[in-house]
Amino acid sequence: MIEFFKTLPMHFKRAWNSVRRNFAETLSSVFAVTVTSILIAIFVIVGFNIGGFTQNVEDSVRVVAQIDLSVEGDKIKELQKEIENLPHVTSVIYSDKEEQLEKLIDNPQGGEGYVDFRDDNPLSAVFYVEPTSGDYLNQIETRVSQIDGIDKVFFGGESVAQMVSAFNSARLGGGIFIGALCLLAIFLISNTIKINIQNRKEEIAIMRNVGASNLFIKMPFLIEGVIIGAIGAIIPILVSIFGYGFLYDSMNGQFFTILFKMYAPMPFIYLVSLFLLAVGMIVGLIGSFVSVTRYLRWKR
Amino acid sequence: MINLVGVSKIYDNGVHAIKNMTLHIDEGEFVYIIGPTGSGKSTFIKLLDGEEIPDAGTVEVAGIDVGKLKFKKVPYYRRNIGVVFQDYRLLPNLTIFENIAFALEAIGENKVKIRRRVREVLELVSLEEKARCFPRELSGGQQQRATIGRAIANKPKVLIADEPTGNLDPEKSNDIMRLLEKINTEEKTTIVMVTHDQNLVDNFKKRTIALDEGYIVADMMKGGYIQHD
Numbered sequence: 220m221i222e223f224f225k226t227l228p229m230h231f232k233r234a235w236n237s238v239r240r241n242f243a244e245t246l247s248s249v250f251a252v253t254v255t256s257i258l259i260a261i262f263v264i265v266g267f268n269i270g271g272f273t274q275n276v277e278d279s280v281r282v283v284a285q286i287d288l289s290v291e292g293d294k295i296k297e298l299q300k301e302i303e304n305l306p307h308v309t310s311v312i313y314s315d316k317e318e319q320l321e322k323l324i325d326n327p328q329g330g331e332g333y334v335d336f337r338d339d340n341p342l343s344a345v346f347y348v349e350p351t352s353g354d355y356l357n358q359i360e361t362r363v364s365q366i367d368g369i370d371k372v373f374f375g376g377e378s379v380a381q382m383v384s385a386f387n388s389a390r391l392g393g394g395i396f397i398g399a400l401c402l403l404a405i406f407l408i409s410n411t412i413k414i415n416i417q418n419r420k421e422e423i424a425i426m427r428n429v430g431a432s433n434l435f436i437k438m439p440f441l442i443e444g445v446i447i448g449a450i451g452a453i454i455p456i457l458v459s460i461f462g463y464g465f466l467y468d469s470m471n472g473q474f475f476t477i478l479f480k481m482y483a484p485m486p487f488i489y490l491v492s493l494f495l496l497a498v499g500m501i502v503g504l505i506g507s508f509v510s511v512t513r514y515l516r517w518k519r
Numbered sequence: 520m521i522n523l524v525g526v527s528k529i530y531d532n533g534v535h536a537i538k539n540m541t542l543h544i545d546e547g548e549f550v551y552i553i554g555p556t557g558s559g560k561s562t563f564i565k566l567l568d569g570e571e572i573p574d575a576g577t578v579e580v581a582g583i584d585v586g587k588l589k590f591k592k593v594p595y596y597r598r599n600i601g602v603v604f605q606d607y608r609l610l611p612n613l614t615i616f617e618n619i620a621f622a623l624e625a626i627g628e629n630k631v632k633i634r635r636r637v638r639e640v641l642e643l644v645s646l647e648e649k650a651r652c653f654p655r656e657l658s659g660g661q662q663q664r665a666t667i668g669r670a671i672a673n674k675p676k677v678l679i680a681d682e683p684t685g686n687l688d689p690e691k692s693n694d695i696m697r698l699l700e701k702i703n704t705e706e707k708t709t710i711v712m713v714t715h716d717q718n719l720v721d722n723f724k725k726r727t728i729a730l731d732e733g734y735i736v737a738d739m740m741k742g743g744y745i746q747h748d
Contacts, residue, residue, distance in 0.1 A: 226627050240612050422610050428568075429669065430598035431625035433591070 226435065234442035238450075241415060245447060248411035252451025252502065255404040256495050259397050260459040263491055266393040272479045273386040280356060280379050282348040284363045285370040295344070298368050302348055305362050307355040312347040316340050343370055356380070401502055408447060408506025409513075412440055416514045423515065437511045441504060448503025449496060456492040463488050520546040520677060520709045521567065526576035528562050528733075536562035538733035540576070544711065546676075549703045551720055552713045554730035560713045563730065564679055567711070568600050569593045581676045598626055601670030601678045601708075605685035607662040609654040615665050616641070616650040622672040636672060643705070644668040644698060660691035664698060671702055678702065680712040684719060692716060696723050 238245045290298060295313065302311045319342045324330045336342075350359050356374050364372040416423070426436050464484045473480050521544040528537040536559045544550055552560050565571040566578050569585050578585040581599045588596050609618050619640055623633045641647045644664040654662055663683055670678055680699065684692035696719055703710050714720065720727060729737040 225629070226624070229624050236612070421608065422612075425608055425610060426621075426625060427594065428597065428602050428608075429622040429625050430594050430596075430600075430673070432594045435594075435625055435627075 223434065226438075230435075230438040230442055233439040234446055237415070237419075237439060237443055238446050241418065244411055244414055244418075245443075245450075248408050248447050248506075249451045251407035251411075252404055252448055252499055253454045255400045255407075255502075256452050256455035256499055257458055258400055259498060260455045260491065260495055262393045262397050262400075263494065264459060264463055266390050266397075267487070267491075268474070268479075268481055269386050269389055269393075271482055272474070273383055273390075275480050276379065276382060276386075280350075280374055282350065282356060282359050282363060282372060282374045284346040284348055284372045285343040286345060287368050287370045288343055290368040294368065298366065299346060301366060302346060302363055305359065307351045307359060309349045309351050311349075313344065314347065315344045316342045319343070319345060401498065404502045405506045405509065408444055408503050409509040411447070412444055412507040412510035413514050415443070416440065416510060433515075437515065440507050440511045440515075444503035444505075444507025445500045446503070448499035448501070448506075451503070452496045452499030455495050455499075459491055459495070460484075460488050463491075520544055520548070520581060521711070522577075522579040523566075524577050524579075526566065526573045526578055528559075528566060528571060529574050536733055537566070537573070540733070540735060542728065542735065542738075544709065546709055547703070547707050549700070549710045549725045550712070551725055551727040552711060552730060553715070553720060553727060554736075557732075558730040559733040560730055561681075562733075564602075564681055564711075564713065567677070567679060568602060569596055598673055599676045601673075601675035603663070603666050603670045603678065603680040603683045605682040607654070607659075607666045609662060609665055609669070611654055614651050614653055615646055615657070615668075618654070618665060619669045619672050622669045626673055628673070640668040640672050643671075643701070658691075659686055660694055663687065663691075663695055667695070667698060667702070671706060671708060674706065675708065677709045677711065680710065680714075682713055682715060684714065684716055689718060692719060693722070 284302065286295065286298065299311050299313055302308060317340065320333060320336060320340050323333045323342075346363075348359060348363060350356055356379070360372050360374060363369055423436055467481055467484050470481065472483065521542070523540050523542040526537055526540045527535070529535050538559075540559075540563075552563060554560055562571060566573055566585065567580060569588055572586045580596075583596055583599070585596065609615075610621065613621060616637055619637045620633050623636060628636075637650075638647075641650055644667055646661060646664055646668065649657060649661060649665075654665065657665065663686075667678075667680075667683070670680075678699075683699070684695050687695065699710055699712065700723065702708050727737070727739050728735060729739075
């Protein structure tokens with residue numbers, strides 16, 4: 220074990236020398252990692268932002284419960300308490316019928332038409348019920364509608380639920396795609412390491428001859444894979460740091476509507492960068508490990 | 520140092536390479552192995568360095584039963600043995616210094632010791648001037664001296680030289696022989712040298728073991744090449 224750590228710096232040196240001296244092969248696998256990582260970066264960024272959009276949409280959706288016209292005074296407070304006590308409800312806000320009418324009137328598109336109703340307001344007062352998460356919208360709708368004194372309950376309904384589920388499946392699809400890309404990168408790196416092993420058959424034979432242990436022979440290839448992965452991650456990291464920053468600024472931090480708020484670049488993009496570096500290195504390690512175990516056939 | 524008792528080796532393809540060989544080589548000896556192609560010389564070397572396992576008998580080198588070695592232990596055993604090849608087999612991407620240092624790095628020696636020993640070895644093989652050169656920049660004789668330097672860097676107990684002069688002209692061959700003799704006396708290394716070169720065997724007289732079709736057909740302490748029919 221001590222021997223292992225003692226030789227580690229030397230393995231790094233040898234791996235680095237090999238990276239430099241087999242520049243063409245290294246470049247090809249670095250390129251493979253770069254392309255893959257850029258795609259991964261795009262998917263991670265888009266995926267997270269879709270996640271954020273979903274969150275925003277869900278957050279801004281609330282259940283509107285119309286209070287029966289017959290309910291008045293203290294009974295309204297009691298109703299409010301009852302709804303607040305339901306599971307997954309964060310807050311219940313009361314809005315009386317005058318406020319509802321003013322909202323209608325304030326609508327710039329034909330709102331003035333409602334001014335006449337100020338004398339005889341036919342609207343109901345409402346509760347705005349905020350769920351802890353968009354997932355509970357349906358459940359809360361059902362529960363609230365069963366309460367006595369509540370006339371009607373509605374929320375964005377089906378369209379919102381559909382959007383949320385579309386977003387979720389987009390994220391799932393993205394995740395699967397990232398997994399497939401990682402496999403592709405592993406395959407490409409393991410192929411490069413395989414070529415390197417073939418190129419260095421002679422070298423390996425000599426190592427064996429002078430009594431190098433199997434681990435000693437494997438180490439430089441494994442480290443080389445990690446180095447290739449790390450180098451391959453550099454360009455994607457730069458692209459995502461500058462690209463996302465630029466996109467964020469030019470879009471004013473939102474994707475067309477205020478509902479689709481983008482993640483602020485700090486610290487989001489650094490986490491993404493770290494993730495890309497880790498993915499690159501792990502992919503490199505796995506790729507070279509595959510080749511080293513498969514193509515370094517040990518004879519005695 | 521080297522003890523073979525009743526050793527036989529048959530390859531999977533049915534070739535009976537070594538037949539019931541019993542042989543003893545003492546510590547510090549310098550021995551030629553001669554014989555025509557296919558006489559079992561290569562197999563003999565492979566048995567010594569642990570690459571092949573005998574089908575019968577025991578091969579013992581430096582007190583280790585080579586045939587019984589576990590797979591994982593073979594590299595560590597091999598540190599007792601230096602091997603020199605006809606075709607040099609230097610790493611083309613490493614300088615001469617690095618090539619020799621490599622044998623020491625492989626066994627986890629520390630840097631200071633490596634540097635000291637490599638300088639020592641370079642001096643022994645008279646390549647101090649070429650330390651920073653790559654193998655391609657050296658002549659055949661110089662490359663072979665570098666290979667010998669690498670083989671003896673970790674002070675092996677046994678040095679196996681497989682036709683070390685096979686690619687060299689007579690003058691260079693004599694240089695190599697003198698170098699091997701120097702190593703034999705100065706480093707007290709047991710040397711087993713496989714050769715086809717009749718002149719060498721005649722000029723530098725040593726114990727000579729002649730193989731033919733897997734048998735030892737002659738073992739002469741006085742040396743000299745034997746003619747086979």
